[in-house]
Amino acid sequence: MTTHAAVTNRRFVLASRPKGAPTAQDFRLESVKVSEPAEGEVLLRTLYLSLDPYMRGRMSDAPSYAPPVELGGVMVGETVAQVVASHHEGYVAGDLVLSDSGWQDYAVSNGTGLTKLGSMAKPSWALGVLGMPGFTAYMGLLDIGQPKAGETVVVAAATGAVGSLVGQIAKIKGCHVVGVAGGADKCRAAIDELGFDACIDRNAADFADQLATACPRGIDVYFESVGGAVFNAVLPLLNLSARVPVCGLIAQYNAEHLPEGGDRTPLLMGAILVKRIKVQGFIIFDYAPRYPEFFKEMSEWLAQGKISFREDFVDGLENAPQAFIGLLEGKNFGKLVIKVADAH
Amino acid sequence: MTTHAAVTNRRFVLASRPKGAPTAQDFRLESVKVSEPAEGEVLLRTLYLSLDPYMRGRMSDAPSYAPPVELGGVMVGETVAQVVASHHEGYVAGDLVLSDSGWQDYAVSNGTGLTKLGSMAKPSWALGVLGMPGFTAYMGLLDIGQPKAGETVVVAAATGAVGSLVGQIAKIKGCHVVGVAGGADKCRAAIDELGFDACIDRNAADFADQLATACPRGIDVYFESVGGAVFNAVLPLLNLSARVPVCGLIAQYNAEHLPEGGDRTPLLMGAILVKRIKVQGFIIFDYAPRYPEFFKEMSEWLAQGKISFREDFVDGLENAPQAFIGLLEGKNFGKLVIKVADAH
Known part of the structure; x- marks a missing residue:
């Protein structure tokens, strides 16, 4: 193990809780020596780090479904990692695992929270189409949304990791699928690459009108991951007995204040x-x-x-903060993954 | 049938669509001759007229789940009526039926929408505990709310037709039941007569604090029929996996504008x-x-x-508008029913 003791682990810790949108200053890059794995432990090398919108919530200490990252604590995140040394009977060097080791190069684990990767064409898929985003799309759409053939499904963040899969699964189920995305390029890809029937640019001045035109029979399922203006445009189009699975609200994660204007809650509750x-x-x-x-x-x-899945790789752990900030602004195109190291 | 041709039918028609709270001027009392039932028809005499909050929606031409009452049309409403003359093979004079004959003394029906009353101790129960309000309480609570023993159920309008039954059914299911009602008398009755564990006066200055104190383990099911300030106080108390069946929003039916202040929708969606x-x-x-x-x-x-049911009878069809206006203000105490005539 002496080979590893000489190795440096870079890790991003939470330097401060963001006010509004996170900035680079909210993260601090630290370099520490790699710990030695003890008996019953493994040393993991991060190959891929998943960046996901939910991490914004963990940076805040507002009550949520999971405890926040401590100030000075390593940023949370799922990774695909490789076992580089093992004192654990369940693992040998070279094994690929799914881990929650966070934003760092190396981590020591006693095996808790590790899952050996089964067969998949690309290990990074464990963070995407075959991982949490894919599972989120599948269960949210099928278990809560319950789309029926011929119904209209609208999906926000249509080219994102979750949204791109929601729309493709809905097409498999025979639905009329309309995406919402930011920009003409993403909208074109949603139609050409993902097979959506339509995709509306949420930045268009007449966004609400375009959405209504694309949904001539109203909306039966709206898969919500965005909130804000997109939801406001969707609400009047929802049909009788519509279903709205809510897996995220990225448009409001950075909000410091309630939106101005009157309280629209009665409109939402009235529609419900x-x-x-x-x-x-x-x-x-x-x-x-x-x-x-x-x-x-x-x-x-x-x-x-039947399913295509686009990954948006960013090279280098050092680029994780900027990539994450961009994710919250919708700059990624497909599942955002930091490529930290090559497998050996 | 000549005996009936000499009889006058009084009926309330919609004179104007209310702006905000309905006023007496929105209703017009007309007197017309009773029509003769033709072959295949029956003549009905209204005994009891049910007044329910949903009728406010029918007075408006905003899009809803049912078409609005036409201007000049008879106000809609469920009734318990007695067949006074029958040219319909399915009915004989004297039969009691549940009907949708509306706010009037008499109606002619071809049988559509009529249900013969089965055995019940009081015919007026067909409009209450064994009718639409009871069915609403039962299905909303059990099918959508799915309360489990030991959970906390909060019910708005706790002494109303629906709310009083929701709370009692929740008690039968072993829940901790907290009502919300307007005024000390209603709150006392919710505890003493209905067996609720607690009931909070929504007019109290420290309403939100009192509600929190009465729900030390949070809220698992909130049966919503009110909206507005009550819902705002409930929202932060909702537990993980809480269920909110929504059967009405009486606090907002008369609203002409969105409530002032910022848009609270992100708080609701964020909690969801x-x-x-x-x-x-x-x-x-x-x-x-x-x-x-x-x-x-x-x-x-x-x-x-195991279930007690309080009815709030108002004598005389002529008093229906004032009673309905009071219903929207929460003045009734139990199921509001207009007693129109005695059975023969």
């Missing part, structure tokens, strides 16, 4: 009442027992070429 | 996301196939003395 709408938040961890079912079906769709 | 809350509107008509199941169980509870 009059149209018998179901709005339901969910966290994918609650669905853990159903992961195998998801994995099997999604793997089949991938093998059959 | 972080706490995996389900908010679901429903209309009892969607549950029609399950009425027999409800009727059987509620009848048993009534026979066993």
Whole structure:
């Protein structure tokens, strides 16, 4: 293990809690010596770090479903890592694992929270199409959204990790699928690469009108991950008995104040009442027992070429803060993954 | 039938669409001759007229789940009526029926929408505990709310027709039940007569604090029929995986403008996301196939003395508008029913 003691672990810790949008100053890069794994432990080398919108919530100490990252603590995050040394009987050097080791080059683990990667064409898929984002898309759409053939499904963040899969699964189920994305390039890709029936640029001045035109029979399922202006445009288009799975609200994560103007809550509650709408938040961890079912079906769709999945790789751990800041602004195009190191 | 041709039918028609709270001038009392029932028709005499908050929606031409009452049209409403003359093979004079004949003394029907009253101790119960309000309480609480023993259920309008039953059913299911009502008398009755564990006066200056104190383990099910300030106080108390069946929003029916101040929608959506809350509107008509199941169980509870049901009778059709205006202000105490005539 002496080889590792000489190695430096770079890690990003939370330097300060953001006020509004996070800035580079909210993260601090530290360099420390790599710890030696003790008996029963493994040393992990991060290969891929997943960056996801939920991390914004962990940077805040507002009450949430998970405790916040401590000030000075390593930023949380899922990784695909390789075992580089093992004193744990369950692992040997070279094993690839899914880990929650966070924003750093190396981590020591006693095996808790590690999952050996099964067969998948690309290890990074464990952070995307076959991981949390894919599972979120699958369960949110199918279990809460319950789309029926011929219904209209609208999905926000249409080219993002979750949204791109929601729309493609909805197409497999025979729905009319309309995406919402930021910019003409993303909208074109949603149609050409992902097979959506339409995709509306949320930055267009007449966004609400375009959305209405693209949904001539209204909206039966709105897969919500954005909130804000997109939701306001969706609300009047929701049909009787519409379903709104809520997996994120990226447009409001950085908000410091309530939006100005009157309180629109009565409009939302009134629509829920009059149209018998179901709005339901969910966290994918609650669905853990159903992961195998998801994995099997999604793997089949991938093998059959029914699902395409775009990854947006950024090289170098040092670039994680800027990439994350861009994620919250919608700058990524596909699943954002930091490529930290090559496998050996 | 000549005996009936000499009889006058009084009826309330919609004179104007209310701006804000309805006033007496929005209703017009007309007197017309009673029509003769033709072959295949019956003549009905209204005994009881149900007044319910949903009628405010029908007075408006805003889009809703049901078409509005036409200007000059008879106000809609469920009634218990007696067949006074029948040219319909399914009915004989003297039959009691549940009807949608509206705010009037007499109506001619071809049988559509009529239901012969089965055995119940009081015919007016067909408009209350064994009718639409009871069915609404039962299905909203049990099918959407899904309360488990030991959970905390909060119900708005706790002494109203629906709320009083929601709370009592929740007690039968072993829940900690907290009502919200307007005034000390109603709160006392909710505890003493209905068996709630607590009931908070929504007019109290420290209403939100009192509600929090009465719900030391948070709120698992909030049965919503009110909206507004009550909902704002409930929102921060909702637990993980809370369920919010929405059957009405009486506090906002008369609103002409959005409430002032910032848009609280992000607070609601944020809570839905972080706490995996389900908010679901429903209309009892969607549950029609399950009425027999409800009727059987509620009848048993009534026979066993497990459910008490208070009716607030107002004598005379001419008093319907004032009684309805008072209903929207929360002046009734129990199910509001207009007693129009005695059975013969």
